[in-house]
Amino acid sequence: MQFKQVEAFRAIILTGSMTAAARELHTSQPNISRLIAQLERHTGFALFTRIAGRLAPTPEARAFFRDVERAFVGLQDIKASANNIRKQGTGHLRIAAVPSIALTIMPNVLKVFAQKFPKTRVSLYVGDSGTVAQWVASSYCDVGISAYVDEMPGMNSERIDTLQGVCVVYKDHALARVNRAVKIKDFRGESFISLHSGDGTRRNIDALFGSYEEDYRTMYYECRYAVAICNMVGLGMGISIVNPLVAKNCKHMGIVVKPLEPQVAFSYFILSSTIHVTSTLALEMHSILREELQRHK
Structure with a gap:
């Protein structure tokens, strides 16, 4: 038949x-x-x-x-x-993102995504770059956005954008009134609030200061999250170098954002699993993320 x-x-x-x-x-x-x-x-x-x-x-x-x-x-x-x-796609998208993305542009990204796929369930997980990579490599999450990449089996990575770091200072700090970019020697004698040691972005910042004859920073505080660092800066506890996306979203904390010279890169990578084919939903999320990052430059 x-x-x-x-x-x-x-x-x-x-x-x-x-x-x-x-x-x-x-x-x-x-x-x-x-x-x-x-x-x-x-x-x-x-x-x-x-x-x-x-x-x-x-x-x-x-x-x-x-x-x-x-x-x-x-x-x-x-x-x-x-x-x-x-x-x-499958009707459920799991996204893993570092805090500098999850707490800044991701709400806008999800809003645009929801307009295109109103019936799709989305789960957003937040972690550091290493944790995000593990979630994607194990297929626990469909899409990952990290700030740096270490080689890991089961995972593909693609750089989607590179932003230039900025200096953040307390609104009444002397550097806030300087009409120029902040230079490395301006950090002499200043309390510098740093990211945790081992963080990939921290390594880039350390390398920048390490290229000079002396490290001009005085470091008493370390913190994993740039949002918390900006809050500490706003309380007058020190100055720092952070991701421009985070700095832009934290101006209400009493900070002033200054350009930095020389520049230090803050990159973003999209992570996907090598085990499973990337779904339609995940590919759409890739596209919206790129557009949103470009819009905030």
Whole structure:
């Protein structure tokens, strides 16, 4: 028994004639007649009789049609499911992001995403770059956004943007009133609030100061999160170098944002699993993230 035979049978029942069924299925009436004859041989009973010149289903055909219709309803559900998956992926997207993304542009990214996929469930997980990488490599999360990348099995990485770090100072600090970029020697004698040792971005900042004859920083405080660092700066506890996205979102904390010279890079990477094919939802999230980062430059 072939699908085309059953499809022709169903079309005749619904339209009332072989001619109308042929139009419905974009084929010829003789082809419909042939398919019904084949189906009758497979089933072992007659499907139609002619009464007063009109085609009428037999009692066996009516009983058979009930099961055929249930099968077609199920098939339509399968088609609808496939269509939804094609348009919206699996329907649940898990995103892992470092705090400098999760606490700044990610709400806007999710808003744009929700406008395109209003019925998709999204879970946002926040962690440092190493944790984000582990979540993606293990397929716990579908998309990762990290600030630096260490080699890890099961994970692909792609640099999506590089921003230039800025100096943040207390609003009443002397450097806040200087009409120029802050230079490395300006840090002499200043309390510098640093990211934790081992952080990839911290390594870039340390390398910048290490390129001079002396390290001009005096470090009493270390903190994992740049938002907390900006808050500490706003309380007059020291100055720092942070991601410009974070600095922009923390101006209400009483800080002044100054350009830095020479510059230090703050990069972002999109992470994906090498084990699973990237879903439609994940690819859309990649695109929105790129656009949002460009918009904030």
